[in-house]
Amino acid sequence: MKKSSHSVKHIILYLLAAVVVLMTTLIPSASQAVLAAPAALADTAQVMETADSLPEPATDTHADNSLSSGSVDRQIENKKLPSRVAIIVDDFGNNMRGTEEMFKLPVKITVAVMPFLSTSEKDARRAHELGLDVLVHLPMEPRQGKPEWLGPGAVLTKMSDAEVRQRVEAALDNVPFAIGINNHMGSKVTGDERVMGIVLAVCKERGLFFVDSHTNYRSVAGRMARELGLPPVENHIFLDDVHSVSHVAKQMKLVHERAMSQRYCVTIGHVGIQGKETAAGIRSGIAGMKDSVEFIGISELVRDEWKWNSQVTLP
Numbered sequence: 001m002k003k004s005s006h007s008v009k010h011i012i013l014y015l016l017a018a019v020v021v022l023m024t025t026l027i028p029s030a031s032q033a034v035l036a037a038p039a040a041l042a043d044t045a046q047v048m049e050t051a052d053s054l055p056e057p058a059t060d061t062h063a064d065n066s067l068s069s070g071s072v073d074r075q076i077e078n079k080k081l082p083s084r085v086a087i088i089v090d091d092f093g094n095n096m097r098g099t100e101e102m103f104k105l106p107v108k109i110t111v112a113v114m115p116f117l118s119t120s121e122k123d124a125r126r127a128h129e130l131g132l133d134v135l136v137h138l139p140m141e142p143r144q145g146k147p148e149w150l151g152p153g154a155v156l157t158k159m160s161d162a163e164v165r166q167r168v169e170a171a172l173d174n175v176p177f178a179i180g181i182n183n184h185m186g187s188k189v190t191g192d193e194r195v196m197g198i199v200l201a202v203c204k205e206r207g208l209f210f211v212d213s214h215t216n217y218r219s220v221a222g223r224m225a226r227e228l229g230l231p232p233v234e235n236h237i238f239l240d241d242v243h244s245v246s247h248v249a250k251q252m253k254l255v256h257e258r259a260m261s262q263r264y265c266v267t268i269g270h271v272g273i274q275g276k277e278t279a280a281g282i283r284s285g286i287a288g289m290k291d292s293v294e295f296i297g298i299s300e301l302v303r304d305e306w307k308w309n310s311q312v313t314l315p
């Protein structure tokens with residue numbers, strides 16, 4: 001009796017072991033199958049969302065930490081690009097000193113033209129004919145600085161919504177071939193959500209983008225541009241805050257370093273009283289970096305970094 005109860009125990013143990021083996025082999029595969037379906041659906045949904053958002057750059061596709069497959073591909077794709085530099089030259093439009101020298105630089109620059117001045121149209125047209133990008137260099141109220149430095153048609157924070165809109169639209173209508181706007185002065189306006197909201201809304205309606213010259217480190221322009229699905233492009237380095245050839249050349253070295261470490265750099269110089277010196281400094285800087293970076297227009301930067309497809313039809 002003892003012996004048979006022992007063998008019954010053995011049989012029960014064998015049965016239990018068999019059940020355990022069956023359960024460990026069957027249940028995980030079953031649960032995997034259940035899990036696999038939503039995962040596959042999620043993947044499809046993600047792919048569709050990425051495809052849907054391609055024509056219009058949505059804010060989340062710009063986030064570097066986005067996990068969507070599209071943005072990972074884009075990061076890999078971006079890593080293959082050579083380091084790039086976009087030089088924007090401000091204050092064209094008033095036959096300023098250095099205009100000729102800037103147009104004769106051996107690389108692509110972006111020409112920012114102030115509206116309503118004696119050579120606004122001429123400078124914009126010439127830039128376009130040379131294959132250069134044109135921005136409207138929109139005068140905007142600074143926190144400090146003389147009002148007469150602003151130039152005609154400036155956007156001020158005391159203006160009503162309708163007045164701000166009218167000023168932005170008039171400036172855009174005055175400068176042909178513009179693909180975007182950047183700010184002349186503007187440390188007060190770029191910190192003002194209401195006024196920047198109107199400026200960016202007009203940009204969006206017209207298929208343009210806004211380049212924040214970054215005269216105000218508390219600027220709201222970048223964040224608001226992201227929220228509207230516009231490329232949050234901004235200036236990184238001013239070239240001629242001190243007006244000498246050697247200073248500009250030194251700043252160009254910083255531009256080079258940033259482009260090499262951050263993949264691209266946006267920099268701003270000026271035509272004007274010291275425009276020839278700035279052009280000479282840029283020219284000497286170009287000679288020292290032309291083998292390791294690519295000089296591009298701002299339109300190429302927003303196209304490649306933020307997948308921004310301008311809908312502007314140029315005349």
Ligand SMILES: [Zn+2]
Pocket residue numbers: 090091137183184185
């Ligand atoms: Zn300016």
